Amino acid sequence: MLKKAQLLSIHEKIFRCPICGGPMKVKQAASLECENGHCYDLSRQGYVNLLNHSSRTRYDKALFEARKAISGSGFFDPLVKAVTNRLIRELNSREAKKPIRLLDAGCGEGSHLSAIKRKLAEHSSMPDIVGVGMDIAKEGIVMASKTSSDLIWCVADLSQSPFADRQFDYILNILSPSNYAEFRRVLARGGALVKIIPNSLYLQELRTLLYTGTGKEVYSNDSTIELFSRHFEQVDAERVQYCVVLDADQMKQLIRMTPLSWDASPEAIGQILGEETEVTADFMLLYGRNEG
Ligand SMILES: [Zn+2]
16 A cells, blocks of 8 residues: 555656646545645555546446456457557657656556556566556456556546646557547657557457347447547557457356447357357557647
8 A cells, every 4th residue: 555655656746636637646645635625545455536426337347357367368468469569669769768657548457558567577678667557447447456566546537537738658548438639638749649449350250149130240440440540640550360269268258358248139148158269359559649
């Protein structure tokens, strides 16, 4: 707890009050407070809750536990590697090796940010990295803060984000909704957004099994890419595609993890469970720079 409060205290200038926009300070190692007395408690686990309202989402504990298990199985490893390599190329091209700040917007249970930070730290040429993970789902952040202690975790709403202007060198936005106006505001000049979206073949085996004949078996990310390029100068796009064989238990976790199963019938889900299945991972990595 003390270590978490210290980490937050060192980096308190990153934050601004989500209610009044005022600067914030860590008080008595127990809360983050603005000058107008708006107060946000640090939890026992060491995350800070900056939501002004309670939020109910379908992203619950079972979903995040499933996603953590799937991450642990290595399902996302090639994707994490692609994101890390992209950041390494970028960081190596920077002249000054000053610490960089990295925000994972919509980090869920934190597996991706933790893995990316760990991989970056393996390279001696990398600068120090201050990592911040935020998600509106408290269950995800509770889990994240238990597993990784060298990162700052916060529960917050992306549409009312608790960060001061131009604080981050990079924003990761992995399989999670965007708020481009806020991304632009909190990114430093010349900073970059790395957005990962599903591509057309992502989990196509599941799509086929769950939705054949319903019109939902085909997925396109055209409108997402279009929206991205309206807000950011897209400097690069990279497709990351591979296949993974999941055993019966991992298939169960995958079904729990993916919103794809939310609209499917129990019968359709039933026919998938209990079998080893090859599934396709297909992602698009969009890389955009904040020139403003
Ligand atoms: Zn305030």
